[in-house]
Amino acid sequence: MKNSAADDVVDEMLDGMIAAHPDRLRRLPDTQVPVREDGPVDGKVAIVTGGGSGHEPTHAGYIGDGMLDGAAAGGVFSSPTADEFEELIAACDGDAGVLCVIENYEGA
Secondary structure (H helix, E strand, C coil): CCCCCCCCHHHHHHHHHHHHCCCCEEECCCCCCEEECCCCCCCCCEEEEEEEECCCCCCHHHECCCCECEEEEEEECCCCCHHHHHHHHHHHCCCCCEEECCCCCCCC
């Protein structure tokens, strides 16, 4: 069993999820933001969310057809950055709007 260094755990988790589901997921460059591999979907209201890592498969595990279009992953028990949410929204927008599901989560 491989143990991840604390600084690498989120990146390694995302890399593993994407390697296991390359038909469903891709990652925005230089971010911790996984999105639909086939997105954005033209004419669809995108649904995005995000939050701290450490409770996988939340949130990236819910990306796919009929579910989320993308999710921003923060550090373990930490919220994602506003910049990552901005990139997430732009990447998922299929010109019909984006619904952001924001949790009541303070993070660190």
